[in-house]
Amino acid sequence: MEDGTGRRPMGGSHQGFTLGFPESAGCRRYTMRFYIHLCVMTLPFCSVGTPVSSCSLSTKAMANYTEEGDIILGLLTPTSASFTRPVVTFSIQPPPYPCDAFSSDLYKSILALIFAVKEVNENPNLLPNITLGFQMFDSCYSESGSLQAIFQTVSSNDNQIPNYKCGSKPIVPAVIGDISSPSVATARVLGLWRFPQVSYVAAIPSLSNKIEFPSFIRTTVSTRSQPQALIGLCKKFGWTWIGVIASSADYFVQGVVEFRREAIQNGICIEFFETVSFSPFNNKIPKTVENVGRSMARVVILYCSNAEVFLIFREVLQQNLNGKVWIGTEAWYSTPPIDKQFLTILNGTIGIARSRAIPPNFSNFLQTFNPSKYAKLPFVKTFWEVLFNCKWPEGEVNIHAINVGQVNKTCTGLEKLVTNDMAEFNDPTSQFVSMAHNAVYAVAHALHNLLHCRPGEGPFHEKSCANEHNIQPWQLLHYLKRVHFVNTAGEDVSFDANGDIYGSFDILNWHFKENRSQFKKVGTFSDHVDQKLLINGSAIFWSGGQLPLSVCSDVCPPGHWKKPRKGQPVCCYDCVLCPESMISSETNSVRCFSCLEDFWPDNKRTKCTPKVVEFLSYEEPLGLVMTLLAIMFYVTTMMVLIVFLKFRHTTVVKANNRNLSYVLLLSLMFCFLCPLVFIGRPVTPTCSIRQSLFGIIFSICISCILAKTIIVVIAFKATKPGSNLRMWIGSKMAILVVSMSTIVQVLIILVWQIGFPPFLERNYEVLNGVILLECNEGSVAMFYCTIGYLAFLAIISFVVAFLARNLPDSFNEAKYITFSMLTFLSVWSTFIPAYLSTKGKYIVAVEIFAILLSSFGLLCCIFAPKCYIILLRPSMNTKQYLTSKK
Structure with a gap:
């Protein structure tokens, strides 16, 4: 029932209703239910004949870089960051979120997305006769930027109409991106519509919760796998008494909570747990380093960002703290704070980094990449200036680039991107290149499977298939969760029930030799195989010349058991000889075992020997x-x-x-x-x-x-x-x-x-x-x-x-x-x-x-x-x- 204006009246309190925009020419409605409590809401809904602009949100459209195609993907790629936060007084219309500082950290992954789309379109066996396009938005490392981008993406119009698609533009079946914090916000919204979101950067553990984030999938390894890798290292080297310094940021907090849970389950004790934060007013780090120096633990895990590690190492040098082995997490270890004064601290350390299998043809793509070919690509010339420390002759290219030092040369566009470092862990963004490449291919394979469904063999109601002219996001999500393919680098790619790619890490060892510092890959960790940790212990360089020991109590030899010390953690114990009738055949046995009735412990109580059968014999x-x-x-x-x-x-x-x-x-x-x-x-x-x-x-x-x-x-x-x-x-x-x-x-x-x-x-x-x-x-x-x-x-x-x-x-x-x-x-x-x-x-x-x-x-x-x-x-x-x- 409608009123005289053609608007559909809304119900009262405590009633559910369907937000229904009238379907006019060129408009398609998605259904979303809202529940309104103790209030009556009035909105200027669209009606037949009403201009679309009258029902759009009053927000300025975001600029984007678009490549046309039969199917358009939404790409959320953080390119610039905000160094200023405008004060919002709500006396005037709030200004848009500022993006005033270019960041080159993930720019190679943006190039990897473009390369992957190009590679799919040139592949005759994948989505034949269909071209992929994309709309690329700069989310500006912010939740508001990401949310605004997804509304504009799913609306397929500059006018952001939630849950509505107007115009004749190709449909957008999936969004690729963003980083961790913005992904939490976008995943909540897209999850309402079961709209697929594939991230190649976000690793925050909570995104694995499919109740809160039902449509979120990622090609980066969740931080749930990282604690298992760290625990595997501790068990491999016999470290049961360790210390942890963690960042107070949400990303690290969730990871370290999982790490502590895994440590308890595997009998590893944390002697001290310190939290730090990167702040100019932070005076806790000196006290933290003092506690590290007083501790018995020789192994310290740094669950921190690069900036926080810099502050910790600087304080370590000031206090002249030696004899500790620092274990790095993927957040900083592959890109540590490079400073000559830190080389002695980093020498002999060990850590983990995400595995990276660079697409085989990506190097050629970078070698032939020229800014003139992608002149409309956001910040491409700024990226060139930062990377090669040059300046374009055009005066208009002065985007708020981060200071790159003294510029002594002019950019020509003929400079060659270095690609050799990507495989040597010296490129901080190389790991995201393969993940971004996998994200595009995951969506492409899912679309390919969806479009090649045979009627009567489909996965939907009555074995039906999706309508290739009207692909619903939830239908693509069905295929995306079940996608399984081998990427161009030869790696097997699939997702688990939580939408996470199976975790794989490289074990790295930092070695300073002949005035040159370098990483050395000494092992791998994969959470989807039986033998998760593979490591070459002989290839590891330790600063002390031998494997460090970090335990609260000495190793209990066979024949003894670990008797816990009252009031102390389980890793602190006394070695006690097994009782007369019991043995322990393993090192660090938590209890002794009784022999079978016909057996008896030997003198060392390490094995059971047959008992002597005694009777009064004629021979004795x-x-x-x-x-x-x-x-x-x-x-x-x-x-x-x-x-x-x-x-x-x-x-x-x-x-x-x-x-x-x-x-x-x-x-x-x-x-x-x-x-x-x-x-x-x-x-x-x-x-x-x-x-x-x-x-x-x-x-x-x-x-x-x-x-x-x-x-x-x-x-x-x-x-x-x-x-x-x-x-x-x-x-x-x-x-x-x-x-x-x-x-x-x-x-x-x-x-x-x-x-x-x-x-x-x-x-x-x-x-x-x-x-x-x-x-x-x-x-x-x-x-x-x-x-x-x-x-x-x-x-x-x-x-x-x-x-x-x-x-x-x-x-x-x-x-x-x-x-x-x-x-x-x-x-x-x-x-x-x-x-x-x-x-x-x-x-x-x-x-x-x-x-x-x-x-x-x-x-x-x-x-x-x-x-x-x-x-x-x-x-x-x-x-x-x-x-x-x-």
Whole structure:
């Protein structure tokens, strides 16, 4: 609905509406939505029949340099700077932003843009039958200049009508430029329309944010890659304790914030962080340099501009500060403040600079470049005057050029631009030449892909393609983000999801030799490959003759770990030897690692070695001695048995119940063989039977002795007339005592074997570095029950024998049994504490020793006196002697 004037009324507060200029002849409308809050706004909108001038902004059109073509690109190229800032009182119309000082810093990149457009137009395989043109604006290093230029560019008219295109001029699908600060402003505006902007200079990190700047793309490396390159250098050379001096400018602040984040993640500590600014009233730099001198860090990273580095180095000379290694960033290192007094400071420093691959034909273009061919190119003659320190004969060329010193010659236009320095990092703008060249080619390839889209295979709605006669900026942006090509220098060019080109830096080393200072390329850094940093350490010249060390604490060798110092950064630590059971195989290990169960650290605790598997073996001396003793005692017992068998009809053998003696000697023989089951590598079957065998055999031994004792007592008691004990003197009593006593032990062992069976165990805890192969008894209580029952039988035998000690000596064996039981109980009473206090294989040795000693005690105490009589005193081995009063 329109009012009588043909204007469309606007809504009230809190309502959205479309800013709609009526489409008249030659005018095309772009749609933009605004939201108005608590206000009503009235603007003189265009209507049909209304002159275009009545709806234009009241701003003077900017001058530009134009080359016609089928498709026009907008170029924002800062050429001059402002040294004066007009005071705006708003009592009169504000004057335009002044551009009163020519700057030659980026002028070669402007020539690279012109060369790239020319090269694309001459390439039959890229945009065939279509010529590229451009409108070039001087943004004057200012936000206002850049904004005014883009409004004029997208309007395609001297009258700046936002969001509107009038006239029949070719469309402008993309803008190339500008530097960092102005690009932030232009990217916000162009992002509203999704209008592509490709910058070849702006490196400020925040422009990678695609939420704020959705249509911004750049062919220069974002400063996000620079911190990674610096961190890579620090890690390569082992610098973990560094200092940082940073500029307070926004470009450097964003970069250094990213650097600090990367440093924390990579274990690099910043001892001091100082900020400086380039200002005539700045008195902080002397204090900053004093802090650098007092610091322990030998490596100092300068995140500053060239001018600030100049002030820092001047103060370094005044304070005579030595022994520091200065690390340069791309902002100043390839164009450091050249002054003879600074050569000693710069000598041996290392830094990074953006890689530059100069287009192969650009040198020829510069060699044939003549200002007369591009007479309308802004400031071309001024650039010539500054570059060659000459003066044109025309009086009109006196543009506010920066002072170039005494001019002694006249410009002819035949001077040749030097191009050899561009590849040697001596040309401060050479890096921007390749980036500007890539920017034009990126847009050209995107246009080529857009125009060669096949219907039905397009990327848009229902697989449609763009209208080549009405290319929408957002459609070109779609192709531009996905462009991928190889430039004329052979480099692969593509963009990541943030619209940034993959970062690539050259590592440079400043070397002063033979009164000549020069850069030397010693490595590269690329953030899109697996091995990001490649550097030739042997090619680097260090001022001290060797790689400087910049750490808070010395390197911890393998076998140690870094123990943090309380209250200090993580880079400050003490080297502590790893615990006994742990190792560290790397230098500067942050912790020690435990070995696997079957392994143990070596003496230096740098690697794990297999643990010693320990058990009582036949090969070692202790096992060998125990084996020999067991065999010797076994043979001795066998000989005693042979003697008793041979002299079985003699009085001594008969008088002591020879059948029980035979059983006792046989059981003692098996007792001496028991240790052989304990010696050697244990296995599960031996673990199950060895304690059972020991318990049952010893039960037979002690029960035989008990039976002997009881029979002796009964024998003497049965001599009384009318005694009923005579019936128990025979073998019945012996069988009863031995069988009953043994059956109880068998029952105990059955409960043990069924309920808590012994098993083979690998014990890692007893001895460090040793795996003890041992038999776990399954139940310690059952083990002590077995020994306890043997002790019970021995105590009964001891008591009975002790009570029978006063019986007549001729037939009395009680004294020998008493001594044998006393020996048995003494051995096994000392076994318990010895068993509990011993570790490893010596536990088995203690038990074997107790078995051998107790068995040998029984053999000696009971059978030695008898063998003495049988073998040495046969006269005593008669019935008459035994029945005599003697």
